[in-house]
Amino acid sequence: MSNLLSLKNVSKEYSGNKVLKDINIELNKGEILALIGENGAGKSTLMNILFGMPVIHSTGGFDGKIELEGQEVSIKSPHAAMELGIGMVHQEFMLIPGFTITENIKLNREITKPNIVSRVLGKRLESLDVKSMNEDARKALDILDMNIDEFLPVAGLPVGHMQFIEIAREIDKTGIKILVFDEPTAVLAETEAKNLLDAIRKLSKQGIGIIFISHRLDEIIDVADKVTILRDGEHVVTKDIKDTSAVEIAQLMVGRKITIERSGNCDKDACDETILSINNLHVAMPGERVKGIDLDVKKGEIIGIGGLAGQGKLGIANGLMGIYPSRGEVVFNGKSLALNDPRGAIQSGLAFVSEDRKGVGLLLDESIEGNIAFSAMQIRNDFLIELGPIRLKDSAKIRSHGKKMISDLDIRCTSSLQKAGSLSGGNQQKVCVARALTLNPTLLLVSEPTRGIDIGAKKLVLDLLKKLNEEYGMTIVMTSSELAELRSICDRIVIICEGKVEGVLAPDAEDAQFGLMMSGSQHLIEGSES
Amino acid sequence: MVGAKENKKSNFKDIINAIGLPTLIIGAFWIIILIIGGTIGISMNTLMSDTIKRAGMNGILVLAMVPSIQSGTGPNFALPVGIVCGLFAMVWAIEFDFVGFGWLGVSIILAIIFAVIAGYLYGKLLNAVKGSEMTIATYTGFSISAFMCLAWLMIPFKNRKMGWFMGKGLRETIQLDALGGDKILSNLWTFNIGGDKGLIIPTGMLLVFFLCCVIVWLYFRSKSGIAISAGGINPRFAQASGININRNRVKANVLSTVLGAIGIIVYSQGYGYVQLYNAPLLMAFPAVAAVLIGGATASRAKVSHVIIGVLIFQGLLTSALPVANQLFEGTDLSEILRMIIQNGIILYALTQVKGGGK
DSSP states (O other), X not given: OOEEEEEEEEEEEETTEEEEEEEEEEEETTOEEEEEOOTTSSHHHHHHHHTTXXXXXXXXXXXXXXXXXXXXXXXXSHHHHHHTXXXXXXXXXXXXTTXXXXXXXXTTOOOEEOOHHHHHHOGGGOEXXXXXXXXXXXXXXXXXXXXXXXXXXXXXXXXXXXXXXXHHHHHHSTTOOEEEEESTTXXXXXXXXXXXXXXXXXXXXXXXXXXXXXXXXXXXXXXXXXXEEEETTEEEEEEEGGGOOHHHHHHHHHOOOOXXXXXXXXXXXXXXXXXXXXXXXXXXXXXXXXXXXXXXXXXXXXXXXXXXXXXXXXXXXXXXXXXXXXXXXXXXXXXXXXXXXHHHHHHTTEEEEOSOIIIIIOOTTSBHHHHHHHHHHHHHOOSEEEETTEEEEOHHHHHHHHHHXXXXXXXXXXXXXXXXXXXXXXXXXXXXXHHHHHTOOSEXXXXXXXXXXXXXXXXXXXXXXXXXXXXXXXXXXXXXXOHHHHHHHOSEEEEEETTEEXXXXXXXXXXXXXXXXXXXXXXXXXXXXX | OHHHHHHHHHHHHHHHHHHOHHHHHHHXXXXXXXXXXXXXXXXXXXXXHHHHHHHHHHHHHHHTHHHHHHTTSOSOTTHHHHHHHHHHHHHHHHHTTOOHHHHHHHHHHHHHHHHHHHHHHHHHHHHHTTTOHHHHHHXXXXXXXXXHHHHHHHSOOOOTTTBOSSSSSBOSEEESGGGTOTTTTTTTTOEEESSTTSEEEOHHHHHHHHHHHHHHHHHTTBHHHHHHHHHHHXXXXXXXXXXXXXXXXXXXXXXXXXXXXXXXXXXXXXXXXXXXTTGGGGTHHHHHHHHHHTTOOSXXXXXXXXXXXXXXXXHHHHHHHHHHHHHTTTSOOHHHHHHHHHHHHHHHHHHTOOOSOO
């Protein structure tokens, strides 16, 4: 097998933050390389580099070399990547529904023939050679074993077919050498996914090098020749599939990250009282769909909700708070909780710190004290002066409460009148927490509390949550993409996969167990044990 | 030294940012016009008196922009909805033969009743067309004006003060001096600064304007007002805090419509005439322009923007005309110039609209 693509010592940093460190990848002709890693491991950045995406070059380029068939190449734009024979099949389909399959496959690469007008006015007005376009499309579809008519419109085709049309478009490009599949099976049903994997194998037999990005371990074991594991921007290892197992891949993917060590005792007095009981909850949050979750939260615990992005972990808290449409049964504090009613949820004693700090969490143009007091004023009628039917805000009370919160939570600011938008991420997060605490909640839902804030601030926020739990006995449901952070403060961790609870683990469970659960491949070990 | 210079520069920038570029440019233009006017011998006292008078007349109409902008529905281009409510109320008060302050009081009470109903329906309409409020509002204003043209003709009013000398229907303009409504507020407690030819202060009208300003200012410091503002700036934040955004948008537009209705009553008494038919059609635009020039954006407006904006906008409009007439003596350009200047300012102000949200 001859060497097709090699990435040598590729590194990339975004404004001083290293997101890729010395990545080395080799891809041979006709080989299928699986790329796996948690969210934020650097998969997308690596692919952006390979495709010369503008985001890479506008942020100062990257270090290292890319070689294609032994020649060093510089890929400055997606168009250049296309000309070099690198293609990509996107997770979301980039197809025009009203066009036929042929037109979609040939879009912007139409075969044309001259006519009278074009002889006068130039090449742009030549007519389409529909016959040879159809022939080309047919050829590409035949390679994929698609016996579907090429003149049908794309609108109304099943999802699986659309995926194949995307692939057909890529292989129809002359001289395609490398094809990247980005989570291609995420939207497909099981049989469709199987067809797709067959097609991938078939393409590789024709000598195309394939990079297959997925988190489904069983598919990787099934289809790939070798697997490269990324973690936190580092190249962990590249292994031949026959030398490894799903368990090992899972373990390597999660790894033990020594960021925040767990302090104190793990075995706090477990309380038997269930404070929140969720039964068959469905939440229609776009991109984070929850498809029937059962979960019991005990009084006084910190429960962690983890899982990969897009699996639905963020939907749970948003659904409980009524931010996205949801259905199911929820019992909170002995009473049934009405869903789709944000006001009712807050009144019953839930408070929510949103993952979307700037969008949902804060009024950026408003003062810190105004932000902190807002919800309590609206829901609990705190901080108001009542003059008959008129209720005006009580600036003095808001000021003193704002100052108290600023000192309690150690919010770094110039004054309580500073605009929330001008604070740093960590301090903004503390303002969000302060606003939730002002509601005096029985249960606090916190989503992605450390997203986008620096490492020192992360620890402060986590310590704050821990303090609230230990000193005030507040029950906390914390959702986070960062497993290490969940493991550092939670009493138990629920892993969500494909909108359902995959399992519950203790914070000190093994890495491999977390990895397998997060990728929904638990059955792989259960199967091998029995 | 260099540090000091840079410091000064950034201070200058801060000042521009704080006041807003449109406000500064139009303000500077006004001052230039005043200087030219002064050098060619136009009485400053007359210009300033006119400016104050017109600002007082238009003030409440401009104030009507604040609630709708704060609630996130954008400037209230459907101001004619409120205006026809006010006109309708005034016409009924005349029909019932009220005069003087009785007429004024009945007009305002009726106007509030009509405007609450109309504003509620209009708010419901806006909730159905989220995302294109400004266009829909403009055409709502046009439609209601056209509809009311029919109403002015068809409703069998009997009072002789309003009818044509022959035929049916109401007159285009109804004189208010016949019923003692002409400048009833403007002349209340009015006084001159600097003798008979000095500056005329229409105290009563200004007091009503400032009273409305204080009410709106207080309202946006109340629980309900704060909720409306939050829903306007960040609907998702407000929703997550359990706020009913749609209800608040309706509330804000009711308030805006009521202000529009009261605004036209104050305007009409200052003008001395009630103008019907097509008069309300284009009245939203000067009001929108004034609040934008005062420093408001399409998503954020304060009472201070209203006061500054209406002064500068009306000041420029009233000063530019006599000055232009003097400069181009002998020609009859005044009406054309008025259109060019007014619409020019509106166009400029609208280009300064910053979109809502982020």
